[in-house]
Amino acid sequence: MGPEIVFIFLFAVIFGVFYLYFSTRNKERLALIEKGADASIFITARNRKAAPFWKVLILNLGLLAMGIGVGVLLGALLSYNFGYTGGYQNRPSNYIQTETFYLASIFLCAGASLLIGFNITKNLDKE
Template sequence: METTSAALFISISLVVFGISYYYFTTRHKERMEIIERGLSPDYFKNQSKFLPMLLVLGFSSVGVALGLAAGLALGDLFPTQKFLAVGICIFMGLGLALITSYFALKNTPKKE
């Protein structure tokens, strides 16, 4: 048991390291290529916008939670189809949350 947990920890650490290494080296190469083509280094300032991603993530989390609650409530009404009711409600809640986040993002003013 201890050997498998250590091997799992090491493999997960290697995967995280590999993905982050690939991401940062690729980003560095892209930035160097853009700078070589003549754009100013100020081009990269204020480039990361996490607020839309956080909004979608928040809506999705709430949608999954509400779908799970609705699925469990429907599962009590239909005990033979409880698994199906929970699954359908989770995906329905996630879909409605993504549609809601789309309309919320569409109506936000863009900064130039």
């Protein structure tokens, strides 16, 4: 009973978000047309020169992969240099500390690379 209900609620939430988005957009446009506003405001956003989607996607995926690679390297260096040499009774020595170094450095470097990708994409859209 558990997984089925989760998928039903997930589908309902996705359907609700799309329904609200499209119905609200339609109502806003109809209200603007009734007031006599110019319909060109709906077209100008499409004519704006923006970087193609595939270029932005490849740029961000490449930077994310590089960030993860740097994070793994940084985690290995940190665990080698600052690894905890003591151990717990049932676990290998330095298990928890090494895992923490790896995870923290991977997430930090991946997040930093995505921020760099966002800034580069923003600069591409300005040009």
